[in-house]
Amino acid sequence: MSVEIPKTLEDFPNSSPRFVGRGVDRVEDPHLVTGRTEFIDNVVLPGMLHAAILRSPVAHARITGIDVSEAEKLPGVFAIVTGEDAKRWSFPPPTAPEEWGTHCMATDKVRYVGEPVAAVAAVDRYVAEDAIELIAVDYEPLEVVADPAKAMEPGSPLVIEEKGTNVMLQRVFNWGEVDEAFRDADRVFTEKFRWNRLGANPLETFGVIAQWDPVAGSLTLRASVQSATHFGLGRAAVFGLPSNKVRVIGHPHGGSFGGKGGTRGTDVTALLTRKAGGRPVKWIEDRAEYLTGGGSQSWDRHYEVSLAVKDDGRVTGLDVKLLDDMGATGECFGAINTVKPLAAFTGPYTIPVARYDLTIVATNKLPQSPYRGMGPPPHFCALEQMMDIAARDLEIDPAEMRRKNFIPKDAFPYTIASGNEYDSGDYEAVLDGALELSDYPELRERQARARAEGRCVGIGVVSAIEPGVFDWNAYAIVGVQGIGVPEGATVSIDILGKISIRVGFALEGQGQYTLATQLVADYFNVGFEDITVVPLDTFSAPPAFGPGGSRLGVALTGAVLGACEKLRAKLVRVAAGLFQMDPEQVDLVDGNLVAKGVPGVEMSMPQVVGTMLARSDLLPPDIDPRPEATYVWTAAGRTEADEEGRAKSYLTAAQAVHVVMVEVDPETGLVEILEYCVVDDCGTRLNPATVEGQTEGSIAQGIGAALLEEYVYDDQGQILTSSYMDYLLPTINEVPATKKGIVVTPSPFTPLGAKGCGEGAMHTTPAAILSAINDALVPLGARATEVPASPNRLWNLIRGAKERTAGE
Amino acid sequence: MTTQKKAISLSVNGISYEASIEPRMTLADLLRGELVLTGTHVGCEHGVCGACTVLLDGRAVRACLMLAVQADGASLTTVEGLETDGELHPIQQAFIEEHGLQCGFCTPGFLLTVHELLENSPDPSDDEVRDALGGQICRCTGYQAILRSVRLAATRLRDAQAAASSQGS
Structure with missing residues (x-):
């Protein structure tokens, strides 16, 4: 049965929809504001033990001995595991690139500060922490490699000896005649950029309760996990279990932004529950563990970017060379961050040809994880600086420089040089x-006026694309297989007409349960109070991926409306049977089943549902009698990546322009944001209030990226930023009020025309702020090329420029 | 390493509790583990993020940095104590209406800090609000909606106060 998903609100069987497209209050919030939401650390199971993990204090060392005997004697300790248990009961995890993983606890040597070495399960966390203090580990130091360029040199220490190299991936992708474009250019601009490590930092760290069933040989995981299905499959691979022996129960989580992490900690906890004979074991990652050993770190990049430009301002070629320091392994799929830029390599511009010279290198640092935006934000930050450099040289206003190169609105759908197709826009x-x-x-x-007063004030005008609705095919070149990401929903009506929506993802914060409720309420013309959203575990949920890659709003809309359509068709058939009419003569109108053109012949939904539940003898013989329907949505038309990585990957392309004014204090290097304006187009806004929240939140994270956030390692691979005293998150005092405007070009490819918008301004804000800073620095003859543009960096730049000027 | 337990008594949200605890137990662990008041969330465990903020004798404190024994004899308010008979506090209601939360993990700490602010300063300027909330980290909202929530809550509370005093006069 083909399902026609409504393309607009006018296609709903409801003459007066009340919820979709409005900034309604969220159904999630009453639980959250009263402290009642069941975050994972609130859960207590009978007999539950608590885990603590002993982590490596050094970046690279051979383990020559572990003595757990003193810890074993401590009253209250139930189980201790080390690398030996990891070898006995588990395998290295799936990785990207493939086969760049190690066991969840060090088996022979440690490869980064924070790597798990041993773990304890005890009656409470206090005793577990006491016990890990009693474990003695002998480390024989090995030479550390903490610099990606050095890691590539012959003779460098190897992070994973068996690989014979630290180079995880090195490839050059040519999309079109790039050399020719640069040969024919009137001007060529080249600059290097450095984007330092930063990361997600949700306010809730990761947490899990693992329970091994020794009889069934099965594992149950309750966890604050972003994609339960994906997580479960990974754990099945790690433990060599059939996939139907790993059950994942997702819990609401206190933010994720891609960097919730938790796979290693989960695997360690799973070993503990097995060692403890199946007692459930809870592990709540503490903040120091998150910062040094969790899903906290992303994007450690060294760029060299060249732009081929004609004298009239047209950009005719882009050449990007990237060296990314992935850390010790590929276990957190951080490499995906380096290839997602293919989905929007040339940004909002018509740049016809491009090259990507990509090198990913292993070092003795924490493995990189995903983070909001998943890689394009640093890419756009560099690209937008190049646009400014070219504009300044050509004496073109930066806004007009963008305008000259924008993809025109009549060119959509538009295929960019790196292969992806943009759906729509009016840049x-x-x-x-x-x-x-x-x-x-x-x-x-x-x-x-400010400059005339000697003040350093600058304006950034930048634009970027937010690829929305990810597909695995985007990541083919780092070894991620397959096409298609499912999202399913079941819509079910009970005998009193009350509706349940069953989904396969836990609450995360973007208001997705509210969105599902809005859609169903308008479709069946009922109120919010008539609807409940029920998250299910991986054994019972419809196929689902959950939030990620700016997809869930679009995907969930497809799933829920598909289920509504199927359910409508079912109700219509039943009602038609009862009316003794053809189904074509019956319709759902404003929540009632009515015979078309026959006034008075109608049944309410509860009447039809009641008949289905109680009187199967009255139903058409071939109908499933349950008053429910399930639909699984995937993005259509995704293509297999070619040899150069080109594919129709992300389904939507949202676009934004940010205009930012900053002032740099030359005496301190401190940046103050004076004005922040954003106009964006993410298609139809299904709940404008939650979309605005995503924009405001991602601007704040972009400000953190541009000015504050950085993981610092010394040359011995020792992390120097292991608390929030050192790793600086934006507070209310760093985030200005923003002026916001919108443009709406509905996506022709998605249900109701919405585009992915969850990652949002993270794509644009760092570029906009850096552009504004560089505009401010022009009179001083300085250019900032490193992010974060922290006070010490800017102060040094300004001082260097002044010394140069004085020396002339 | 365990030490002798100490008996304490305290009042939380108007209920009296007695507990026998190790001196090293944090106030956050007492509230969450022993008293099963799990609305107090722990975000950083080193006093920077403010998620665990509760009111101790009316003043905002970080439950992750205080030892439970230090709260002996004190009267505490946690997020669970903001409602009255299932009716949301105006601050809670304002956060819902102005979308002052997304994942909601930091929210209890914000609510209690705002509660303290508005008790002391019923009509705060934006600068005052920023100053009061400077020690609370929210990673989701970018704070703008929180600022709007506080403004709305302050207005509602002042209106309610005015209505109550005009009725009383």
């Missing part, structure tokens, strides 16, 4: 909106 309208909203001419006048 000039977005730019014009941003220039108007910010009163750009007035900003330039303010800047001129």
Whole structure:
């Protein structure tokens, strides 16, 4: 049965929808504001033990001995595991690139500070922490490699000896005649950029309760996990278990942003429950563990970027060389961060040809994890600086430089050089909106006045793309297989007409349960109070991936509306049978089953449902009698990646223009944001209030990236930022109020025309702030090329520029 | 390494409790583990993020940095104590209406900090709000919706106060 998913709200069987497209209150919030949401650390199981993990204090060393005898004697200790148990009961995890993984606890040597070495399960966390203090580990130091360039040199210490190299991946992708474009260019600009490690830092760390069933040989995991299905399959591979022996129960989680992590800790906890004979074991990652050994770190990049430009400002070629320091292994799929830029390599521009010279290297640092945006934000930060460098040289206004190169609105769907297809957009309208909203001419006048007073004030005008609705095919070149990411929903009506929506993902914070409720309420013309959203575990949920890759809003809309359509068709058939009519003569209208053109012949939904539940003798013989339907949505038309990695991958392309004004204090290097304007187009806004929340939140994370956040390692691989005193998150005092405007070009490819918007401004904000800083620094003759542009970096830049000037 | 337990008594959200605990137990662990008041969340365990903020004799404190024994004899309010007979506190209601939360993990700490602020300063300027909330980290919202929530809550509370005093006069 083919299912026609409504393309617009007008296709709903409801003459007066009340919820979709409105900023309604979220159904999640009453539990959250009263402290009642069941986060994983709230859960207590009978007989539950608590885990603590002993982690390596050094970056690279051979383990020559572990003595757990003193710890074993401590009252309250039930189980201790080490690398020997990991070897006995588990395998290295799936990785990207493939086969760059190690066991969940060090088996022969440690490869980064924070790597698990041993773990204890005890009556409570206090005793477990006491016990790991009693474990003695002998380390024989090995030479450390903490620099990716050095890691590539012959004779470098090897992070994983068996690989024979530290180079995880090295490839050059050519999309079109790149050399020719650079040969034919009027001007070529080249610059190096450094993006330092930063990461997700959700306020809740990762947590899990693992329970091994020794009789069934099965594992149950309750966890604050972003994608339960994916997580479960990975754990089945790690423990050599059939996939139907690993059950994952997702719990609401206190943020994720891609960097929830937890796989290693989960695997260690699973070993503990097995060693403890099946007693459930809880492990709650503490913040120091998260910062040094969790899913906390992403994007450790060294860029060299060249732009081929014509004198009229047209950009004719882009050449990006990237060296990314992945850390010790590929277990957290951090390599995906380096290839997602293919989904939007040339940004919002018509740049016809491009090259990507990509090298991913292993070092003695924490393995990289995903983070909001999954890789393009640093890429856009570099690309947008190049656009500014070219504009400045050509004496073109940065806004007009963008306009000259924008993909025109009549060119969609538009295939970019790196292979992905953008669905729709009106980039000039977005730019014009941003220039108007910010009163750009007035900003330039303010800047001129400030400069006349000797102040360093700058304006950034940048644009970027947010690829939405990810597909695995985008990551083919780092060894991720397959096409298609499912999202399923079951919509079920009970005998009193109350509706349940069953989904396969836990609450995360973007308001997805509210979205599902809005859709069903409008489809069946009922109220929020008539609907419950029920998250299910991996043994009972419809096929699902959950949040990730700016997909869930779109995918869930498809799943829920598909299920509604199937359920409508079923109700219509039953009602038609009862009316003794053909199904074509019956329709669902405003929540009632009505005979078309026969006034008065109608049944309410509860009447039809009641008949289905109680009177199977009255139903058409071939109908499934349950008043429910399940639909699984996937993005259509995704293609297999070719040899150069090109594929139709991400389904939607949201676009934004940010206009930012900053002032740099030359005496301190401190940056103050004076104005922040954003206009964006993410298609139809299904709940404008939650979309606005995603925008505001991702601007804050972008500000953190641009100015504050950085994981610092010394040359011995020792992490120097293991608390929030050192790793700086934006507070309310760093995040300014923003002016916001919107443009809406609905996606032609998605249900209701929405585009992925969850990763949002993270793509644009760091670039916008760096552009503004560089505009401010022009009179000083300095250019910032390193992120975060922290006060010490800017102060040094300014001082260097002054010394150069004085020396001339 | 365990030490002799110490008996303490305290009041939380108007209920009296007695507990026998190790001196090293944090106030957060007492509230969450022993008293099963799990609305107090622990985000960083080193006093920076503010998620675990509770009110101790009316003042905001970090439950991760205090030892439970230090709360002996004190009167505490946690997020569970903000409601009255199932009716949300105006601050809670304002956070819902202004979308002042997303994942909600930091929210209890924000609510209690705002509670303290508005008790002391019923009509705070934005700068005052920023100053009061400078020690609370939210990773989801970017704070703008929180600022709007506080403004709404302050207005509602002032209106309720005015209505109550006009009725009383």
